[in-house]
Amino acid sequence: MAQLAIYCRKSQENKDRDSTSIDEQEKEGRIKAKELDLEPLLFIEDTSSGKLDLQDRPVLMDMLQKINAKDSNIKAVFAYDTSRLYRNIETQSKFLAIVKRKNVELYFKSGRFDWTDPHSKLLHNILSATDEFFVDLTSIKIKGTLRSKAEEGKVNGAVLPYGYTKDKNNYLKIDNEESEIVKKIFDDFIDGKTSTEIRNWLIDNDIPTRYNKIGGTNKIIHKGRNETRIYDKANSTWTTGTILQIIRNPIYKGKRRWGDEFFDAPIVVDPITWEKANNSYINRNKGSLRGKSTDHKYLLTPLLQCGCGQSLNGRSNKLENYYGCAGKRYKEKKCNSKYIPVNVLDSIITKLIYGNLYSTVKESFSDNNSDKREELQTRIKSLEADLKNIENNKLSVENYLADRTYNKVQYFRQVKRLDSKANEIKIKKANIEESLKSLKGDTNILREIEELTSIAHSYIDYPFEDTHPDFMKNYTDAVFKGYLALKLPFLERQKTFRKFIKNILVKWKPESKLFEITISYKLPIEDELYLMDSLTLHVVDAKKRQTQWANTIKMEKHRKITIDDVQVRLQNYAL
Template sequence: MEQLAIYCRKSQENKDRDSSSIEEQELQGKKLAKELGLEPVLFIEQTSSGKLDLKDRPIMIDMLQKISVKGSSIKAVFAYDTSRLYRNDETKGQFLTIIKRKNIELYFKAGRYDWNDPHAKLLHNILSATDEFFVDLTSMKIKDTLRSKAKNGKVNGAVLPYGYAKDENNYLKIDKEESKIIIKIFDDFIDGKTSTQIRNWLIDNKIPTRYNKIGGTNKIIHKERNETRVYKKSDSVWTNGTILQYLRNPIYKGQRRWGEEFFDAPIIIDPIKWEKANKSYINRNKGSLRGKSTEHKYLLTPLLQCGCGQSLNGRSNKLENYYGCAGKRYKEKRCNSKYMPIRVLDAIITHLVYGKLYDTVKESFSGSNSQKREELQSRINNLESELQKIETNQIRIEDLLADGIYTKDKYLRQTKRLDDKTNDIKIKKSNIEESLKSLKGDTNILEEIDELTNLAHSQIDYPFEDTHPDLMKNLANTIFKGYLALNLPFEEKQKTIRKYIKNILVKWIPESKIYEIVISYRLPIDDEIYLMDSLTLHLVDAQKRKIQWVNQARYNKHRDVAIEKAQKKLQKYVL
């Protein structure tokens, strides 16, 4: 049945001490409800001031929240007079905006509120220009409801943590089968097994993930490549990250996290065992449960994609750094791609961007060098300030250890965290200092490349000038500028490459032992396709069948036979 909200308030203001009682206000409201054929719903604020802001009037907020919900039964509001509702222009505007938006009629003892009153229309139009308060009000109601459910042990409709289900009354309960898997995961960590070993066991034994059971699709947006992928949830597999999330989740020891609060939950893992499993992992991984971002070390990481669809990530071993497919960590994906040395792929992309798009690149760095120097120096100063704070924190945790406030395990963990942060900042600082050194006086390093290229042109007598003007000169121009750009500061190269390139697809063709490299630009340029042999000696433009880059470091070390064999592979390969 449709309802009339009856708002009653006994004011704190002295002049209102003798005004109508709550009972009288309620009586008048119920009389109107009967006349309108609506069910009366009471909202009684025993003692408060009409001058208060809306946020300080909980009963009015409750009434407005009930009005705001979708499909609300409240169709009208009654108050004895305007002073019952508001003595504050801001509160008046917020109140009128909400009920007008929901097409709610407003009644007083004197009669229906006239929405055509010029003053009322002006105030409403001004405040209804923004929906912020309405959104906040609805959000507040939703958050309060969800928090209340969590506190009472109920499910909130989101995906349940693995190991839990809900009963017929929507209360959180332990899932008997899934909880066995959670217990095994914690036992395995305590026994010293790695997340990869645990993951492989789950896959080998065909244990379904939470998404396998839910079904539907999952959308992943890659902002750097401006790409959206849709996956079937039924195809999802166990990952190391998922298993580590379970290890860290305190719900399994009975503490359900809700924002900054913790509420009781059914216990799957004894709290002592939970702590033991976490410490076991921490000790094996030098005090850290979190992965470390190394994006600033790798020039192309966000742009690279393997032929199998996975990302190519920067990695390192004792011999060299390389880009490797993320899918190679998972045996069921069976990605057969080869690792690509970082120095090779970085050199290729730098050569192509600065050689072929040099004028465009140079324009992006035009402007005041003095302003750039100030900006870089400011960034260096900020990083030095961060290093000083870390030094202060290191002294503080040593004092906490000496005073017995920190255990040795906690001290080692904090020390490891600060050491990692220090190394990260030092690398960033070094990269910025490199960029700062490249700005000498008022001469940018890109201008130096121009000068060196022009000097080379002046020393060379190019053939075919009569029949094909500038043909060889333009080719040499591209080669010189691409080669010289290899010495640019890391940050400058990174900024440019990420600005102009959208995606770099590296596909390994095992039957031909050839790499296909497809470069997609953020410019109105068609995708470019290049071919490279397995020895990473040559890069060939697939359309023009011309060599674009040569790996001089390796080229001089190989016998002519190996070089000829690599060249023949490229010549025979057909896209």
């Protein structure tokens, strides 16, 4: 049945202490409801000032949210007089905008509100120029609803923490089977087991994860490599991160976190057990709540990727620092890649990049790139066509707004989506245009690359400078450009690598006992492929079959191995 919202408020201002009582306001409202043949719906706000903003008047906000709802049955609003509803211009304008937009009639004891009044129309039109308030109104309602559910102990649609489920009334309750797993995780952690050991036990015993049960897909974005992957949740496995999240989540000791607040929740482990586990975690990580800290800086993360698809991360043991596949922590990944010492791979990549980048880019400026230029020009034309289509779509959206197919919320949402898509296309277009500019012979990038190694000169004392200025400097720069770059500070090399390199793929080939290293650039040049033996002694350019790096000092320790032997083996593989 259609309803009349009756708003009653007892003012807290001194001059209103003797004003009309709540009972009198309600009585007048019910008379109006009977007169209009509408069902009365009461909204009573005790002792509140009409000068307050809307967000400080919860009952008035609740009434407006109910009016603004899609399935609202409220057809009219009654208040004893205007002072009951508002006493500041901002509240008045917002209130009138809502009721006007929803075609809700407004009544006072003195009579029906006159929408033809120029002042009222102006207020309404000013606010109607933007949908910001309507979005805020919905947002406040949703946040308030979710918080109320959390306070009452109900679930709110999010993925439930492992160990919990819900009853038929949506109240959070303990999952008997999963809670036993949670208790074991806490007990094992307190007993000294690592998160990896606990994780492996869960996998060995086929304990399903939360995602195994709910299914669906999950998208992971790797910003360092500009890569997005889609995973099937049904195939997800336990991770050490999940174990630590369980350990650190206070819900298991009965404190459900909601923003900055905590609400009571069913207890899975007693608070003492929870504190013991978390103290153990902090002690293991030297007081850090973010995990184990590392003293070594790893130059190539996050550029490195293993052939199995996982990242190659920096690690350390008592003997050395090395790069290892993240998947090796998880036995079900079955990654058979070998570790590579950090100093070896850092040196190799530094030598290859600084030693070859200038000549490689210069070669790309030659006239042999007509096909590449044509391809880039075709892509630019395609992106320009996409931009034109977006502009046409924006015109259509404006027409939808004009003929009221879209309301303003829908209009702004569509415009925002189209603008975001257009921005992505413009960025792609700018990147391709930069690549095309390089291929046409812009020497700025060449000059920049050439100057990279010159920075190292400030860190080296060259002999004969008094008698032969710059002689040794130029000789070193020309002959040992890659080795010279090893003298560069860590941050200088890291900045260069992240500016020019998109990805470094390292594949271990067990059948041949060698590594394949593929370097992909952010520049319009082809990927480079290098081969390295299993002992990390020698590197060959697979395309040119030329030696690029050799560890002669390490080879001296292997009497049966010579540079020629390793070089021939790698070159033969390249053939």
